[in-house]
Amino acid sequence: MERSFTVDVFKVVAAQLIVWHHFSAYGPMSEAMTLQWPQLIEWLYRYARLAVQVFLVVGGFLAAQSVMNKPMTHPVIHIFNRYLRLVPIYIFALSLISLVVAILRTDIHADWLPSAPTFSHFLAHALLVHDLFDIEALSSGAWYVAIDFQLFVVLVVLCNRLQPYGVRVLSLGVALLCVASMWWFNRIDELDIWAIYFFAAYGLGVLAAWAKRSAFDAAVFWITVLLAVGALWIEYRTRLSLALITAVWLTIKPKSRVHWTPMKRVVHRLANSAYVLFLTHFGVIVVFSALWNIGHFHDPVTAFALTGFAWGCAVGLGLFLHEKAEIPVHHWLSHQSKLMFLRLTN
Incomplete structure (x- = not known):
């Protein structure tokens, strides 16, 4: 799969916006900054979180490329591999955050801190079902991992059931589910713990990836875009508008090989570490909130400077854990899973 610099940029920008959204939502530094820059903090809180829609579209785009032209005769293998890709570093991040919260809880005294985890909490998170059973999340990004999976x-499942009838039928099936999400499911807030609520954005990403495969797939994508505009006319949603713009840009952006410059390599590394950053930055917020309280700070400028430093630390931690933990663990687990499946099929 050819690497797209556009996708890298989307992932980096979206990840940083999500981090700053959480900096505006949690901690005493946010309260101090609100006194000096109320409009900025309000914007970060209300609108920066919409960057999740970019992640959803990009996630669908990359997932569609990974399954394109591949037979789905053994869907369980693909699903299990995805689980191995998401969950090990996720559980490690939750364990790290839970430890940090346990150590610093008495220095923060805030209701936004998660409760002390039990074994059932961890098990529900490990199985990616904590929201389905209304179990308190152990971190701010836990819901997204479950939805992505x-x-x-x-x-x-769509690929497995529809591929035997041809790629055109598969494209139409994805488009129909995407449109159903846009026109109905995405308008029911109670469904936001289920994939069908988010398939409007994810499906646009899938169809965008397939749009350059053939004229038929391109037509399916653009018809879906028109139906998305209709869904926005019925009920305008900023999140769907952003998803639509992202998908259209991924489609119309000319495909070309990346000429790697030092700056593009930095963006590439930051994009690769975006998932770990997403998982771990809540722990950094906890640490710096405790430092703020221990230091008895109150000045908004100090709060902004300390938040900026915390942001840099979160990005650095994400890069470090991606390269030193996520990659080697993923490679080892992938190798072991291949050996296991070989034994089972022989």
Whole structure:
């Protein structure tokens, strides 16, 4: 799969916006900054979180490329591999955050801190079902991991059931589910713990990836875009508008090989570490909130400077854990899973 610099940029920008959204939502530094820059903090809180829609579209785009032209005769293998890709570093991040919260809880005294985890909490998170059973999340990004996995499962099941009838039928099936999400499911807030609520954005990403495969797939994508505009006319949603713009840009952007410059390599590394950053930055917020309280700070400028430093630390931690933990663990687990499946099929 050819690497797209556009996708890298989307992932980096979206990840940083999500981090700053959480900096505006949690901690005493946010309260101090609100006194000096209320409009900025309000914007970060209300709108920066919409960057999740970019992640959803990009996630669908990359997932569609990974399954394109591949037979889905063994969907369980693809689903299990996705689970191995998402969950090990996720559980490690939750363990790290839970430890940090346990150590610093008495220095923060805030209701936004998660409760002390039990074994059932961890088990529900490990199985990616904590929201389905209304179990308190152990971190701010836990919900997204579960939704990402659900969406991938839906895509793989669609591929498995519809591929035998041809790629055109598969494209139409994805488009129909995407449109159903836009026009109905995405308008029901109570469904936001299920993949069907988010398939509007994810499906646009899938169809965008397939749009350059053939004239038929391109037509399916653009018809879906028109139906998305209709869904926005019925009920305008900023999140769907952003998803639509992202998908259209991924489609119309000319495909070309990346000429790697030092700056593009930095963006590439930051994009690769975006998932770990997403998982771990809440722990950094906890640490710096405790430092703020221990230091008895109150000045908004100090709060902004300390938040900027915390942001840099979160990005650095994400890069470090991606390269020193996520990559080697993923490679080892992938190798072991291949050996296991070889034994089972022989």
